[in-house]
Amino acid sequence: MFRLIFLAVTQAILMCTCQSLFKVAADRMGTFSWTWHFFRDGILFNWVLALSGFAGICSFVEWIYMVRHYPFSQVYPLSSLSYLFGIIVAIIFFHETVSWSQWIGVFLMLAGCYLIAR
Numbered sequence: 001m002f003r004l005i006f007l008a009v010t011q012a013i014l015m016c017t018c019q020s021l022f023k024v025a026a027d028r029m030g031t032f033s034w035t036w037h038f039f040r041d042g043i044l045f046n047w048v049l050a051l052s053g054f055a056g057i058c059s060f061v062e063w064i065y066m067v068r069h070y071p072f073s074q075v076y077p078l079s080s081l082s083y084l085f086g087i088i089v090a091i092i093f094f095h096e097t098v099s100w101s102q103w104i105g106v107f108l109m110l111a112g113c114y115l116i117a118r
Helices: 002-029 036-044 047-069 072-078 081-092 100-117
Strands: none
Touching (some): 002 036, 002 047, 002 072
């Protein structure tokens, strides 16, 4: 069971990394336009977007491994661990405020993860 939790935490961190880098990349793209300049500089040569894709692919490969080797009824709910990491990243890196109701929701999801994993 410890291995499943370790894999779920790693996969959630990779997914959160992917989404966070995607947000940074999207912010750097500038205003969307149907021009070659936008696609060349905003998308094709956006190294943050490439890192986001790499983290997403790693997360996807780990997800495939998890659903292949563990019961789906345990693996799928553990994917909600990414919400915890998402809130932490939002606070630390994006300087967002998180309401008490959001924290309560995250802790309820973590309690559910605990009950499912035992």
